[in-house]
Amino acid sequence: MNKRYLVAVAAFAMLALIAAAFALDCVRLAAQAHRRLDLADQELAKHEHRLVQLLTGSAALSSDVQLAITAYQAADSSPARHTAFDQLLTTFRRTMSRAVDPTNPLDRKFMDDVAGAINRRELAETPYDAEQSAYQGYLGGTRGAVARWFSRQDRANWNPM
Numbered sequence: 001m002n003k004r005y006l007v008a009v010a011a012f013a014m015l016a017l018i019a020a021a022f023a024l025d026c027v028r029l030a031a032q033a034h035r036r037l038d039l040a041d042q043e044l045a046k047h048e049h050r051l052v053q054l055l056t057g058s059a060a061l062s063s064d065v066q067l068a069i070t071a072y073q074a075a076d077s078s079p080a081r082h083t084a085f086d087q088l089l090t091t092f093r094r095t096m097s098r099a100v101d102p103t104n105p106l107d108r109k110f111m112d113d114v115a116g117a118i119n120r121r122e123l124a125e126t127p128y129d130a131e132q133s134a135y136q137g138y139l140g141g142t143r144g145a146v147a148r149w150f151s152r153q154d155r156a157n158w159n160p161m
Contacts, residue, residue: 023149023150026144026146027146029138029143030135030138030143030144030147030151031151033131036134037132037135039131040124040131041078041128044128048072048081051088051121052069052088054110055069055092056069058110060100061096062095064094064095065092065096068087068088069088072084092114135157136158139158144158
């Protein structure tokens with residue numbers, strides 16, 4: 001009779017060990033996907049910061065753009081920062097892009113630098129979008145559901161759409 005209980009306990013322990021390994025693997029894969037998303041977001045932030053520095057150093061800085069820069073700098077989360085940056089771009093294009101004299105070489109250089117920063121940010125947005133959709137796709141799957149169950153960060157980042 002003791003052997004029966006020993007076999008049952010051993011089988012239960014093996015199943016528990018396999019379940020724990022599966023759960024840890026799910027959380028590990030979700031953490032890796034989140035790290036890749038963070039790296040892509042850091043690349044976006046680098047180009048956003050470059051544009052903000054260029055605009056801040058401009059002599060033709062309008063008050064609307066200054067307000068948009070302040071809102072961008074006050075954004076504390078990634079989605080809020082992206083929204084604030086989009087608003088900054090819209091405000092810049094509406095107010096400052098036409099205020100630059102195309103015959104002045106310094107103004108042309110400034111606009112070239114700004115256009116370069118905007119283009120680099122747009123290029124960095126493609127990998128960010130790919131990582132974001134891969135991360136959300138993983139969190140939406142079976143393994144992602146297990147990761148969400150064990151990880152507070154993954155639970156907070158999941159967007160069921």
